[in-house]
Amino acid sequence: MAGKAKIAIEQLSWNNAKPAPIVLVSGAEGFLADRATQRIREILRDADASLEVSDLDASSYVPGELLTLASPSLFGEPRLIRVSDVEKCNDEFLLEMLDYAESPDPDTTVVLRHGGGVRGKKLLDTLRAGTGGAVEIVCAELKSDNDKFDFAGNEFRIAGRKIAPSALRSLVQAFSGSGSELANACQQLIADADGDITDRTVEDYYGG
Known part of the structure; x- marks a missing residue:
C-alpha cells in the first residue's frame, strides 16, 4: 500500500489565507473556502486596484482558457483567476493546469477550489x-x-467584540447543524448588537 504523498508546501487556515502564484483551497467547508478566496482578492485589490478577476469552471473547461486569462495584458495589470469544481475537472483542465504549474505567470494568482475526492x-x-x-x-x-x-x-475576536462563554455556547448549540448559518449568526450579532454580547442578547436574537 503506497503512503500518502509528502506535503512540502505551506498549509494555512482560511483566516490566514494569502496570495501565491497558485493557491490550492481544499476541504469540504465551502463557506470557509469562500472566505479564504475573498480574503486573497481583498489583499490583491488593496495592493493594486487595477486587479483583473476571472472565473473558470474546471468541470466544463475549454482548452486554452487558462493561458488566455493568464497572459500578460497590455498594461500589466495583476490577475486573479478563480477556478471552481477542480474535484470535477475534465482532462483538458488537468493537463493544462499541470503544464501551467511548471512555470506560472508571476503577475497572476490562480486559486484552485477542490472540495474533496480523488x-x-x-x-x-x-x-x-x-x-x-x-x-x-x-x-x-x-x-x-x-x-x-x-x-x-474567533469571529468575535477578529471583530474586537466580547461575548460571554455561556452565550457563545448557546449560539453554537442553536446553529450546530450548519457552519455557514453559524457564521451568518455571528456576523449578524457583530453588526447589530450593541456592547458586550450576553446570554440575553443571544436569546433575544435567536431564542426558539
Whole structure:
C-alpha cells in the first residue's frame, strides 16, 4: 500500500489565507473556502486596484482558457483567476493546469477550489510536492461542537467584540447543524448588537 504523498508546501487556515502564484483551497467547508478566496482578492485589490478577476469552471473547461486569462495584458495589470469544481475537472483542465504549474505567470494568482475526492489527485500531489510555488488553504468541515465553538469565538475576536462563554455556547448549540448559518449568526450579532454580547442578547436574537 503506497503512503500518502509528502506535503512540502505551506498549509494555512482560511483566516490566514494569502496570495501565491497558485493557491490550492481544499476541504469540504465551502463557506470557509469562500472566505479564504475573498480574503486573497481583498489583499490583491488593496495592493493594486487595477486587479483583473476571472472565473473558470474546471468541470466544463475549454482548452486554452487558462493561458488566455493568464497572459500578460497590455498594461500589466495583476490577475486573479478563480477556478471552481477542480474535484470535477475534465482532462483538458488537468493537463493544462499541470503544464501551467511548471512555470506560472508571476503577475497572476490562480486559486484552485477542490472540495474533496480523488479526481485531480495528480494535480494536488504535484502542487503539494512544491511545484509552482503553491500554498494550500485547508478548509476542513466544522464537525464537532468544539470546532464550531473555536470558529465562532474567533469571529468575535477578529471583530474586537466580547461575548460571554455561556452565550457563545448557546449560539453554537442553536446553529450546530450548519457552519455557514453559524457564521451568518455571528456576523449578524457583530453588526447589530450593541456592547458586550450576553446570554440575553443571544436569546433575544435567536431564542426558539
